[in-house]
Amino acid sequence: MLETSARLLHLLSLLQMRREWTGPALAQRMEVTERTVRRDIGKLRTLGYPISASPGIAGGYQLGAGAQLPPLLLDDDEALAVAIGLTAVTASPVAGVGEASVRALTKLEQVLPARLRPRFSGLRSAVTRMAAPSTPVDPAVLTALSAAITERRIVAFRYERHDGESSRRLVEPYRLVDTGRRWYLVAWDTVREDWRTFRVDRCRSIPSPRARFTARPLPATDLARYVQKSITRSPYSYDAVIRLAAGIREIEQRIPAEIAELTSDGPNATILRAGFDSLDYPLMQLASLDVEFEILEPEAMRVRAAELAGRLRRAAGRAGTVYAR
Amino acid sequence: MLETSARLLHLLSLLQMRREWTGPALAQRMEVTERTVRRDIGKLRTLGYPISASPGIAGGYQLGAGAQLPPLLLDDDEALAVAIGLTAVTASPVAGVGEASVRALTKLEQVLPARLRPRFSGLRSAVTRMAAPSTPVDPAVLTALSAAITERRIVAFRYERHDGESSRRLVEPYRLVDTGRRWYLVAWDTVREDWRTFRVDRCRSIPSPRARFTARPLPATDLARYVQKSITRSPYSYDAVIRLAAGIREIEQRIPAEIAELTSDGPNATILRAGFDSLDYPLMQLASLDVEFEILEPEAMRVRAAELAGRLRRAAGRAGTVYAR
DNA sequence: CGAACCGAGGACAGAACCTGTCCTCATCGC
DNA sequence: GCGATGAGGACAGGTTCTGTCCTCGGTTCG
Structure with a gap:
């Protein structure tokens, strides 16, 4: 009935x-x-x-809350809010929900009513640009890849290698893997005839779907580990060590444990170790703490801090002259 | 059947x-x-x-995409991703979807299976602390209020007034309004027997639901405007005017139009006007642009810029001495 | 061009289901 | 105890659903 x-x-x-x-x-x-x-x-x-x-x-x-989630029935605005929320999460992934957020976003994009699309794409750009400092991954690229994976379609995109060389790729996509805060695509390169791991943030165009392909056996059962192995470097661009002039108790309350490893260095000092993909974002967070700190590593961060300090001092103008002396 | x-x-x-x-x-x-x-x-x-x-x-x-959204059927991980995404959006609201995101989050929280709750609350704190710089609104407070509104229940919470005085409130909640990037609750204060507008970020406890109440006629039809009127000050704590040393074309590409108003000031300068609730966050965003800039207003921002500059310079240590001379 | 595959949909019969009506009972708050 | 609410059995009439036919119209590939 x-x-x-x-x-x-x-x-x-x-x-x-x-x-x-x-x-x-x-x-x-x-x-x-x-x-x-x-x-x-x-x-x-x-x-x-x-x-x-x-x-x-x-x-x-x-x-009430049951064993499983009932089908969610959302109105226009709520759907939009969910879409924006997912976009924000994929753009700067939270540990543990990265892949799921892409799946959910793909699902939603597939059925999002046409009248909501303009509003969505308008808001999307605002969100991704705000979230940009840590990871410049375009959620549109992620959802395109995710859709191609479930559809088993070859995708074509421009890819920029580590050394800056850019080339056109035709690959069979198999899995998206979220390690730390970076996205990787495990795929079979149809031209080179071998498995490759691509960094999603190095895709220079939105992947476009092509012909169907039939699935191959994957190169490993634990793809997360496979990706980790195929990446030689640390998952982060920078591994930082910072000395903060405050006790560990105080610092713990203000910095989420998920982000950084904290160790005590006496009653009034704490050592912070963490990986970052950007220099600016962690620096600004640290500066906002209103706690004196000292950058022990890496050198690049010290240089960058000095740069930012200079720019801020000049921006402050008259008020800054007090410090510029 | x-x-x-x-x-x-x-x-x-x-x-x-x-x-x-x-x-x-x-x-x-x-x-x-x-x-x-x-x-x-x-x-x-x-x-x-x-x-x-x-x-x-x-x-x-x-x-395909239809006239309206079909019921979304999500698995555990996807539901979690949606919840986290919505939390992020409510914590630092995006223009236009603030209220809807609270509604959606309330809806989801009501039916979220118990086995997902621990993971959810764990991730929630990480997200809200990351999003904190601009608006320290606890999404848990928002959803509690939202639930009480739909249930028509009186809520009790501690509220801190502008002058720092804190008191216990018993109010009939009617609407949550999201102006700019701040949340307000329009409610009938049962003790003072009058309509009041509360800033949600000043709630010092998670509102707990009490007895039912019967609805009163609202004090205005357009509650958004009502709230605007009842707030004497600008919706933002700071109204900033910044002069950037780059053409408007370049700036437009890097700063979302939703956030700031940009006007050209000659071929190599742009004036930016925007409201902020925090001084640090916009300052560091500006510093990260790698464009020289000058703070025209407000004075507090100039002072803060100088402070941050000093802290960063000291953090840079040896590398910073180049600039410190 | 033909074969294989897939979706669309009419017809039919038997079984299964759904709804409204009427009724009785349990529980909660005043 | 009274009124309002939820729970659920019984029954009859009508509707709907399913499986099993069947034909037709497309697409893709050899």
Whole structure:
């Protein structure tokens, strides 16, 4: 029964919109008998969605957290918010949800109504540019690759090698791997006839889908490790060591443990070790702490700090002269 | 038929997972006849979901973008990614999707399976601390308020006034308004018996729901404007004017138009006007541009720039001595 | 061009299901 | 205890669904 299925979906959407609904209210809203509402609630329950109910004058039905996520029914604005949120997460990935965020974003992009696209692409650029300091990965490239992977389609894109050479690639994409905060594509290069690992941020064009291909056995079972091995360098561009002039207790409260390794260096000093892809972003975070610090490594960061210091001092103009003396 | 509804949902989920499915494959997967699959596809189509199909050896069904978003069926990791994404968006709101992101997050939190909660709260703190520089709004406070609004429940929380005085509040919450990058709650204060506008970032505890209340007529139809009026000051803490030593063309490419107003000041200079809640974040963004700039207003920003310059110079140590002379 | 594959959809019969109506019972708050 | 709410059994009539035919119209590849 089509009517029934649609009503179940509608019911689910109503229960997601407002926390609590009373049986008669639902019946009126959906133009059926209260008995039918009770039956529909029962159906949803047997489908695994936990709907609790309380009798009495202040009673009603409410959807709770179950074993698995019910289908999310979002309106236009909420869909847009989700899309923007996912874009932000893929642009500067959070440990542990990188690949899933790309999958979800691909899923959503595939079904996003056309009328929302202009708003989405407008906001997307704002988000990615804001998130840019740490990892300049274009989510559009990621979703294009992700779509090609599930469709098993060869993709074509321009790729810039480490030495700056740029060339056109035709590859069979197999997996996206998120190591640290950088994205890699494991693919079979159809021209060179071998497995290659590509850095997604070095793709210089949005990959365009081509002909279908039939799957090959993967070069390794644990692709995450395979990628790690195929990368010789540290996953980060810079490995920094910083000495902060404050106790470890204070620092711990202000720097998430996920980002940096902290070790105590006496009561009033803390050593911070962390990998970064950018010099500016960590420097600005450190400067904002209002704690004196000293860059022990790398040299490039010291140079950059001095550069930024100079620019800020000049930007401060008159007020800066106090310090410039 | 319960079976049928469940199958339709399952079918939708399969179509969201992989771009293309062939009829026989779906039939086998769902253990029904191909004829039934065709009928189910037809049902989904009459429900408004556009499913395109192509005949021939390389054919199959695929779900496209329709007039409205189909129910999103996410797996655990994807749900987590969406939750984290929304948290990031609410913590540092993007113009235009602020309120919707809170609604979506509330919706999701209500049904998020218990086994995902520990992972979620773990990642949440990392995200909010990273996003902190611009707006220290706790998404947990927002979702608590949002839930209370839809449930029509009085909430209790500690609130710190502008002058630093902190007191316990019991209010009927009505609407969350996102002006610029700050959140306000429009509510009826049950003790003072009047409408009040609260800054969400000044809530010093997570609002806890209390008794139900019956809705009052709102103090204004356009609540966004009402909030704007009830705030005397600019929505931002600082209104900055910056002179950048580069042409407007170059600057436009690097600073999103949504964030700042740009005006040309000759071929090699651009005036930037924008509101900020933090001094550090915009300063470091500007410094990272590798364009010389000059702070025209406000004075506080000049002072802060000089402070940061001093700290960075000292952090640079030896390398910094070149500039310190 | 023909073969193989895929989607579209009409017809039919039997079974299964759904809905509304009517009823009784349990629970909660006043 | 009363009113409002949820739970659920029983029943009848009508609708719908499914599987099994079948034909037709495309596409792709050899």
